[in-house]
Amino acid sequence: MKLLFVMIGGFFGAICRFALSEWIHTNNEFPLATLLINESGCFLLGWFLTFVSQLRKIRPEFTLLVGTGFIGSFTTFSTFSMETLSLIQSGFIFMAFFYVLTSTVLGILLAYAGYHFAIAKREK
Structure with missing residues (x-):
């Protein structure tokens, strides 16, 4: 049953990622x-996991x-990795470095922001 929840969420996450990547x-x-997709996913996961951890009556299947x-299928580390490699192979070394640095640092900051957003909403 747990697998079904992951599959359903993954189906919709992948569709949203595809649609946004086409639109952007x-x-x-x-x-x-x-x-943009990965960074928004960092914020969403930071917020979601914090929000859910504060609620006592949420079923674990909902988290799955x-x-x-x-969110797991919405974001994509493999595409990030291949795009970074492609930038390097194309000679865009600075752009690849900027992409990696921006993705990691901003991703951590946005996950942290999502965490604090969930905490702040809970305290009100």
């Missing part, structure tokens, strides 16, 4: 769509559906 798609070399399934 740019013609330049920088992978803006993946950056949204956290593991939806």
Whole structure:
């Protein structure tokens, strides 16, 4: 049954990622769509896991559906890795470095912001 929840969440997360990447798609070399998708996923997961941990009556399947399934398939480390490699192979070393640095540092900051957003909403 747990697998079903992950599959359902993953199905919708992958569709949302695809739709957003098509909508955000740019013609330049920088992978803006993946950056924005992954960073929003960092914020959402930080918020969601904090919010759920504060509630005592949430079923674990809900966390699997949204956290593991939806947000897990919405974000994509493999695409980030391949786009970074492509930037390096194309000679855009500085852009690749900027992409990695921005993705990791901003991702951690946004996860932290999501955590604090959930805490602040709970305290009100």
